[in-house]
Amino acid sequence: MLAAGKGPQRCKAEAAPGHNAMFTYAIRRLLQAIPLLLFISIILFTILHYMPGGPLAPYMNNPHITAADIARLKHNFGLDRPVPIQYLSWLGKYVTGDWGWSTMNSEPARQAIFERLPATLQLMGISYLVAITLGLVFGILAAVKPYSPIDYFVTTFAFFGFSMPVFWFALMLQMLFAVHGIHWQAFGYEVDYHFPSAEMTSTEGGGFWDRVQHLVLPVTTLSLLNLATWSRFTRASMQEVLHTEYMRTAAAKGLPFLQILLKHGLKNALMPVVTITALSLPGLFSGAIVTETIFAWPGMGRLFITALQQQDFSLLMAYLVLSAFLVILFNLLADLAYGWLDPRVRYD
Amino acid sequence: MALVSDALPQPATPAAADEYVYQRHQTWRKFKRHRLALAGAAVLILIAVGAIFAPWLSHFDPTASDPNWQGTPLAPGQFGHVLGTDELGRDLYTRLLYGGRISLTVATVAVVIEILIGTFIGALAGYYGGLVDGLLMRLTDTFLSIPLLPLLLVLTGIVAASSSKASLNFTSIVLIIGLLSWMSVARLVRAAFLSLREKEFTEAARAIGSGDARIVLRHLLPNAVAPITVQATLDVGNVILLESVLSFLGYGIQPPMASWGSMLANAQENVTIAPWAAIYPGLMIFITVLAVNYVGDGLRDALDPNVQ
Numbered sequence: 001m002l003a004a005g006k007g008p009q010r011c012k013a014e015a016a017p018g019h020n021a022m023f024t025y026a027i028r029r030l031l032q033a034i035p036l037l038l039f040i041s042i043i044l045f046t047i048l049h050y051m052p053g054g055p056l057a058p059y060m061n062n063p064h065i066t067a068a069d070i071a072r073l074k075h076n077f078g079l080d081r082p083v084p085i086q087y088l089s090w091l092g093k094y095v096t097g098d099w100g101w102s103t104m105n106s107e108p109a110r111q112a113i114f115e116r117l118p119a120t121l122q123l124m125g126i127s128y129l130v131a132i133t134l135g136l137v138f139g140i141l142a143a144v145k146p147y148s149p150i151d152y153f154v155t156t157f158a159f160f161g162f163s164m165p166v167f168w169f170a171l172m173l174q175m176l177f178a179v180h181g182i183h184w185q186a187f188g189y190e191v192d193y194h195f196p197s198a199e200m201t202s203t204e205g206g207g208f209w210d211r212v213q214h215l216v217l218p219v220t221t222l223s224l225l226n227l228a229t230w231s232r233f234t235r236a237s238m239q240e241v242l243h244t245e246y247m248r249t250a251a252a253k254g255l256p257f258l259q260i261l262l263k264h265g266l267k268n269a270l271m272p273v274v275t276i277t278a279l280s281l282p283g284l285f286s287g288a289i290v291t292e293t294i295f296a297w298p299g300m301g302r303l304f305i306t307a308l309q310q311q312d313f314s315l316l317m318a319y320l321v322l323s324a325f326l327v328i329l330f331n332l333l334a335d336l337a338y339g340w341l342d343p344r345v346r347y348d
Numbered sequence: 349m350a351l352v353s354d355a356l357p358q359p360a361t362p363a364a365a366d367e368y369v370y371q372r373h374q375t376w377r378k379f380k381r382h383r384l385a386l387a388g389a390a391v392l393i394l395i396a397v398g399a400i401f402a403p404w405l406s407h408f409d410p411t412a413s414d415p416n417w418q419g420t421p422l423a424p425g426q427f428g429h430v431l432g433t434d435e436l437g438r439d440l441y442t443r444l445l446y447g448g449r450i451s452l453t454v455a456t457v458a459v460v461i462e463i464l465i466g467t468f469i470g471a472l473a474g475y476y477g478g479l480v481d482g483l484l485m486r487l488t489d490t491f492l493s494i495p496l497l498p499l500l501l502v503l504t505g506i507v508a509a510s511s512s513k514a515s516l517n518f519t520s521i522v523l524i525i526g527l528l529s530w531m532s533v534a535r536l537v538r539a540a541f542l543s544l545r546e547k548e549f550t551e552a553a554r555a556i557g558s559g560d561a562r563i564v565l566r567h568l569l570p571n572a573v574a575p576i577t578v579q580a581t582l583d584v585g586n587v588i589l590l591e592s593v594l595s596f597l598g599y600g601i602q603p604p605m606a607s608w609g610s611m612l613a614n615a616q617e618n619v620t621i622a623p624w625a626a627i628y629p630g631l632m633i634f635i636t637v638l639a640v641n642y643v644g645d646g647l648r649d650a651l652d653p654n655v656q
Contacts, residue, residue: 039490047502052509159645163638165589167596168612168630175619175626286497290593294616304498305597308505316502323495331493 026336033328040324041094041317045087048317055079055313058103094321100314104307109314113300113322119200120299123291124284126215127222132277135227139234139273140261143242154231161228166287170221170294177217198296218295222287226280233276238269271341278334285323378650385646388639395636399448406442411604413437421622434611434625435618443606444632450607451633454522455587459580461526462587466533467576471564473534474541485538488531497593500524504599517602521594525587536579540572574651581647585640592633608633 051057056073059065065073074080078089093100099110142154178197185191196202196214206214241247242265250260285301292301300319307315379385398405408414408429416427417437424432431440473484507520544550545568553563592609594600601607608629615626 036486036490036493039486040494043490044494044499047499047506051502051506057509159638159641163585163589163634163641165592165596165609165630165633165637167593168626168633171612171615171619171626171630174616175623179620282493282495285495286593289497289501290597293597305501308501308599311509320494320498320502323498324493327493327495 022336026332029332029335033332036328037321037325038091041091041321042087044317044320044324045090046083048313049083049086051311051313057311057313090317094318099318102307102312102315104310104312104315109312109318112303112315113318116298116300116303119297120288120292120301122200123215123218123222123297123299124288127219127287128226128277128284130219131223131226131230134223135230136234136266136273138227138231140238140266140269142231142235143238143269144261146239151235154235158228158232161224164224166221166225167290167294169224170217170291173217173220174294200298218291218297221295222284222291225283225287226277229280230273230277234269234273237272238265241265241269244268267341271338274334274337274341278330278337281330282323282327285327375650379646382642382646382649384642385649388642388646391635391639392643395448395632395639396452398445399452402442402445402449405445406439408439408442410438410442410446410606414439421618421625424624431628432622432624435614435622440625440628443611444608444628447606447608447611447629448632448636450518450601450605451588451591451609451636454518454525454591454601454607455584457522458526458529458587458591459583461523462530462583463533463576463580465527466530467537467569467572469530470534470537471541471569474538475545475560475564475568477542481538484534488534491528492531496528496590500528500590500594501597501599503528504594508599508602515605518605521591521600525590529583529587529590532583533576533579536575537572540575541568544568544571578644578648578651581640581644585637585644588633588637588640 048055055077056070056079059070059073078086081089090100097110099108099113101107102109102112105112138154138157142148142151145151174197177195179194181192181194183192195217197217200211200214202210202214247260247264250264251257288299289301289304291297292299293305296302304316304319306312307319402410414422414427414429414433414437416422417433421435422429422433422437424430426432429439429441431444433439434443469484469488473481503524504517504521507517507524511517541564550563550567553567558566591600591607592612595607595609596612598613601610603610611629612626615629619626
């Protein structure tokens with residue numbers, strides 16, 4: 001089940017690895033990530049450099065800024081130097097924490113990003129939790145009762161989920177639950193409720209309950225795709241595990257069904273699921289851009305879209321490199337999680 | 349004796365041809381059994397026919413506003429607009445037909461590009477192995493580590509800022525998507541080639557003096573066609589989704605051209621006055637991608653020799 005080519009090797013004959021081996025492995029993978037990140041940043045820097053007007057694009061259309069001003073700015077920012085030199089200078093500053101000046105917000109790019117990061121992490125984190133919880137429940141139920149109605153439901157739901165244009169799903173949620181709202185009358189009670197469809201809190205500011213209500217629609221949107229993928233994956237993985245001999249042994253020992261399923265089965269079935277959840281992270285970034293745009297969520301995704309419209313070079317570069325870094329980091333964490341889930345994994 | 353010899357297998361060539369026909373028959377038989385895949389294929393044919401014969405299926409001009417339009421979108425049924433009009437008074441049904449042309453063309457061409465690049469890189473890596481493999485797979489990892497949508501947005505943003513010509517924009521979107529989505533095909537072809545190059549028929553081909561190009565093209569590639577076909581089908585769906593997101597955000601297909609995604613670009617502001625203009629284009633994307641995914645699933649089962 002392991003991805004071909006890289007990652008830890010499973011070796012049945014070997015004893016469990018010490019923490020030392022795992023530590024060495026983690027360090028080596030981190031060191032390998034450095035040239036990868038350098039390469040990515042070179043590609044991104046080159047691409048962004050071809051943006052019409054380059055980093056000074058925001059000033060180009062300003063009638064108050066003359067050609068002489070542009071030339072002076074170019075010289076002051078070092079933009080008249082060769083591109084490789086400019087890259088090295090950017091790199092030196094980036095690693096020391098100077099991510100450049102965000103022209104659209106007139107603040108350091110790092111500050112702009114870290115102001116928005118918590119909102120994105122909150123949205124992504126909660127969606128992730130919702131998707132993994134429901135995905136495991138759906139997947140296990142479908143695997144335990146194959147070809148039952150619940151299995152067909154899960155399979156159909158999965159197909160619908162990964163065929164869904166996320167932005168359209170978000171629009172439909174907004175239309176149904178925010179614009180149209182829920183109108184319901186029964187047993188003498190009357191429900192007339194519209195879900196909030198923009199921002200993290202109401203304008204008057206809100207407590208916990210207000211925040212929860214604002215989360216419902218964006219979280220539903222962002223978790224849909226992953227829920228679909230992961231429930232299908234859990235089903236396949238769990239089905240495989242259910243047919244192993246140690247499951248039969250556990251059953252023969254007379255252990256209760258739930259204990260067998262969750263203690264012996266789930267832990268082993270989780271292996272491939274861990275990989276797929278880590279590999280889903282780039283998709284979560286993409287999903288966050290769409291979700292945040294539609295629900296006016298004040299996070300990094302919407303910041304990125306605005307930066308793109310305003311041609312904010314430093315901010316775009318900082319966002320792209322940071323997201324690539326997070327993707328690589330999570331891939332590493334997934335590889336390390338193997339060792340915890342499967343002691344047969346050997347790090348070498 | 350004559351009877352026995354009749355029962356013996358035929359000489360090599362006709363038998364191989366029979367075997368080939370038999371396999372194709374088996375594939376079709378297995379595909380037919382997958383009801384949803386069959387339904388998906390029917391839906392796709394219907395949508396493709398609608399896109400190709402658009403001018404014959406509607407007498408409206410997809411880019412012209414209805415003369416009766418007075419600033420508010422016309423509701424379904426008004427003045428002969430079956431599905432109503434968009435916020436500029438253009439017939440929605442007609443625009444869906446023409447939009448399908450753009451969405452399906454982008455997807456098909458981008459996937460062809462993706463397959464060519466992915467197969468080339470995967471074949472090089474899998475066949476030669478060693479350093480070539482190492483370098484090409486690191487390259488694949490690099491592209492897989494950059495979140496795709498932000499990168500696509502930056503690239504199409506650059507194109508949009510450099511030129512406002514819609515046709516140029518169309519071409520560059522196809523190219524950009526194709527150039528950035530070859531990674532899964534490359535990994536797939538590499539994995540197939542790594543095992544195929546160790547097979548006896550490869551060794552036999554090499555022993556009779558076949559060159560690398562001949563071995564790859566005549567012996568290895570035909571055996572990797574099944575997984576490539578499945579991946580290509582599923583990627584058609586992915587590219588339709590990707591293009592629609594780009595166009596929705598305003599960085600994809602530019603007016604006067606319209607794809608299903610770009611038809612939704614203004615849908616959010618008008619959702620209260622023209623919900624139909626928000627519902628139908630998205631529904632088309634959803635149905636098409638769903639059909640593609642079911643066809644892909646059916647193909648996966650049909651082309652898998654382990655499934656009976």
